[in-house]
Amino acid sequence: MKMWKRAGLWVGVLAMLAAVVGCGSSGGAGTPSGNQSGGSQASGQQVLVVAGYGGSFQNGLEKSVIPEFEQQFHCKVTYIAGASTATLAKLQAQKANPQIDVALLDDGPQAQAKELGLLAPLDPAVVTNLGSVYDIAKDPDNVGVGIGITATGIAYNTKVFQENHWPAPTSWKDLANPKFKGKLVLPSIVTTYGVHMLVMEARVNGGGESNIEPGFSAMKTIAPSSVTFDTTADVSNYFLQGTAVASVWGQGRVNTLKAQGFPIEFVFPKEGAVALLATGNVVKNAPHEKLAQEFVNFLLDPKNQSVIAQSVYMGPTNKSTTLDDKLSKMVIYGPSEINQLVKMDWKTINANRAAWTDRWNKEIETQH
Numbered sequence: 001m002k003m004w005k006r007a008g009l010w011v012g013v014l015a016m017l018a019a020v021v022g023c024g025s026s027g028g029a030g031t032p033s034g035n036q037s038g039g040s041q042a043s044g045q046q047v048l049v050v051a052g053y054g055g056s057f058q059n060g061l062e063k064s065v066i067p068e069f070e071q072q073f074h075c076k077v078t079y080i081a082g083a084s085t086a087t088l089a090k091l092q093a094q095k096a097n098p099q100i101d102v103a104l105l106d107d108g109p110q111a112q113a114k115e116l117g118l119l120a121p122l123d124p125a126v127v128t129n130l131g132s133v134y135d136i137a138k139d140p141d142n143v144g145v146g147i148g149i150t151a152t153g154i155a156y157n158t159k160v161f162q163e164n165h166w167p168a169p170t171s172w173k174d175l176a177n178p179k180f181k182g183k184l185v186l187p188s189i190v191t192t193y194g195v196h197m198l199v200m201e202a203r204v205n206g207g208g209e210s211n212i213e214p215g216f217s218a219m220k221t222i223a224p225s226s227v228t229f230d231t232t233a234d235v236s237n238y239f240l241q242g243t244a245v246a247s248v249w250g251q252g253r254v255n256t257l258k259a260q261g262f263p264i265e266f267v268f269p270k271e272g273a274v275a276l277l278a279t280g281n282v283v284k285n286a287p288h289e290k291l292a293q294e295f296v297n298f299l300l301d302p303k304n305q306s307v308i309a310q311s312v313y314m315g316p317t318n319k320s321t322t323l324d325d326k327l328s329k330m331v332i333y334g335p336s337e338i339n340q341l342v343k344m345d346w347k348t349i350n351a352n353r354a355a356w357t358d359r360w361n362k363e364i365e366t367q368h
Contacts, residue, residue, distance in 0.1 A: 045074060045076055046075045046076070046288050046291055047075065047076045047077070047078055047288075048075055048076070048077045048102065048291050048295060049078045049080065049101045049102070049287070050077055050100075050101065050102040050103075050104070051080040051082060051087045051091075051103050052079065052080075052082075052103070052105075053081065053083075053084075053104055053278065053312075054081030055081075055312075056311045056312045057278075057308070057311055057312050059311065060311030061079070061307070062079060065299070065304045065307055068298075069294075069298050075288075075291060080100070084109040085109055087103050087104070087109070088103075088105065088109045088118075091103060091118045092116065092118065095118060098283050098285050098287065099287070100283050100286070101282070101289070101292040101295070102280065102282060102283065102292045102295050103281045103283055104147070104278060104279065104281070105278075105279050106192050106276065106279070107275075107276065108192050108344070108350070110144050110277075110279045110281060111346035111347065112346075113281065114139070114141075114144065115347075115350065117284065118283065118284055119143050119144055119281045119282065120143070120282045120284040120286065120289060121141060121142045121143050121282075122142045122143070122144070122145060122296060123293050124142065126290065126293040126297060127142075127145070127293055127296055127297040127300070128297060129300035129301060130297075130300070132300070132318050132319050132320050133145060133300065133319065134317055134319060134335065134338050136275060136277070136317075136338055136339075136341070137149065143281070144280060144281035144282075145281075145296065145300065145317070146278065146279050146280075147280040147305075147308065148278040148305075148308045148314030148315065148317060149275060149276070149277050149278075149316075149317055149332050149341075150252040150278075150313070150331070150332060151251045151268065151273035151274060151275060151276065151332055151341055152196040152248065152249070152251075152273060152274040152276050153248070153266055153267050153268050153273035153274070154169045154172075154175070154246060154247070154248060154249075154266075154269060155239075155246065155247050155248070155249040155254045155264055155265070156168065156169055156245060156246040156247075156264070156265060156267065157244075157246070157263060158263040158264065159263040160183075160245045161245070164179075168265070168267060169246065169267050169269070170267065170269065170270050171204070172197075172201060172204045172271055173204055174269075175197075175201075175246075176221045176222050176225075178225070180225045180245070180246060181224065182225065182227060183227075183244070183245040183246065184225045184226045184227065184245075184246055184247060185228055185229075185230055185235050185238040185247050186226040186247060187229065187233065187247070187248055188229040188231045188360075188365065189357050189360040189361075190231050191231065191233040192233070192276060193248055193249060193250065194229070194248075195344075195349060195353070195356075196274040196276070196344065197248045198216070198219060198360070199215060199274075199349065200215075200269075200274060201214070201215040201218035201219055202216075203215075203271065203342075204218075204271045205217065205218050209344070209345040209348040209349055209352075210345075216359065216363065216364070219364050220363065220364065223365070227243055227244065229365050230247075233253075234253065235247045235249055236253070236256075236257055239257065239262065240262065249266075251332065252312050252313035252314050252331070254266040255330045256312070268340075272340065272341065272342035273340075273341055273342065274342045274343075274344060275332075275338075275343050275344070277317075278308075278314060280296040280300070281296070282296060300318050301318070302316070302320045302321040302322065305318045305321040306321060306323060309323055309331050309333075310327065313330050313331050315332030315333050315337070315338070316331075316333070319335075
C-alpha cells in the first residue's frame with residue numbers, strides 16, 4: 001500500500017504517540033516520578049502515591065494539576081505510570097500492605113479491583129464533587145468515580161477509503177466486509193478495546209454479555225481479515241505505516257493522531273459506541289486515605305477536568321465543566337452524547353473473562 005507520506009515525516013509523530021496514553025491499555029511497566037519515598041519526607045510532608053496512566057495523561061497532571069494540589073494540601077505526590085491491568089496487579093500484590101493511595105483505572109479493571117476488595121468507598125463529605133458528576137460515572141456504592149470518558153468505535157484512514165471509493169463504516173457488522181481482508185489491525189481480548197469489540201459483535205448479532213456465542217461466531221468471520229491482533233491498545237504505528245486502514249479504537253486516541261495531521265476519523269457505529277471510563281479510586285487501607293480522597297475530589301474539579309480533556313481528549317464527567325467549541329467537538333461532552341454511549345456489564349464480563357480469553361486464543365487469534 002502506498003504510504004500517506006514519507007515515513008521520515010512521521011518520526012516526530014511516532015515519538016509523541018509512543019507517550020500518548022488513553023484508556024484500553026492492558027500492560028506496561030510502571031514508571032515513578034516525583035518523590036519516591038512512598039510515605040513521608042524528612043520534612044514531615046505526606047507523600048501521596050498515585051498509580052495511573054502514563055504519557056499525555058501523566059504529563060497533563062504533573063504540569064497543571066499536581067503542583068496545585070501539592071501547594072494547596074502541603075504534600076508531595078509520587079506518580080507511578082502504568083496501564084490499568086499493571087496497576088491492578090500492583091494492588092493485588094500489595095493488598096496486605098498497600099503502598100499506593102490513589103489508583104486511576106479503566107472501568108473494567110476497576111470493577112475487578114472493587115470485587116476483589118482492593119478499593120475504599122469515597123466519602124461524599126470529602127469528595128464533594130461527587131454530586132456534580134453524570135450518572136454514568138457514578139458507582140452505586142461510591143467505590144471510585146469516573147474522572148474522564150471516551151468512546152470505543154471504529155477508526156478508519158479517510159485517504160485510503162476515498163482512494164478506493166469506499167463509504168465510511170457505519171456499523172460494527174462492517175468489520176466483516178471481505179474488502180477489508182489484510183487491511184484491519186484489531187485489538188486483542190487482553191485490551192479493553194478487544195473486550196468491547198467481542199461484546200458488541202455479540203450484541204449486534206442477537207447476543208450480549210450473557211450470551212457471547214454470537215460474538216465469537218462473528219469474530220471467526222472477521223479475524224482472517226486482521227493482519228495482527230494488537231495487545232498494546234495503541235495502533236498508531238499500524239496506521240502510520242499503512243498496515244491498518246481500519247481498526248476498533250478509542251475516540252481520544254484517534255483524535256490524538258488526527259491532531260497531528262493524519263487522515264483518520266472516528267466512527268460512532270449506528271448500534272452504539274461503547275463508553276470507556278477512566279476512574280479515580282482510593283485504595284483500601286491506603287497510607288494516606290484522607291489525602292487520597294481529596295485528590296480524587298481535586299481531579300473532579302471543573303478546571304482539572306478541562307486539563308484531562310486537553311491532554312488526552314477524554315470528556316469531562318463533571319457536569320459543571322465548560323470546554324471551548326473546538327475541544328468540545330473532539331471529546332464526549334454533555335448529557336446528550338454521554339447518554340448515547342453503550343455501557344458494558346462488567347460484572348458479567350469479568351466473571352467470564354478468563355474463559356473468553358482462553359477461547360479467544362484458541363479460536364480467534366490463531367486465524368490471523
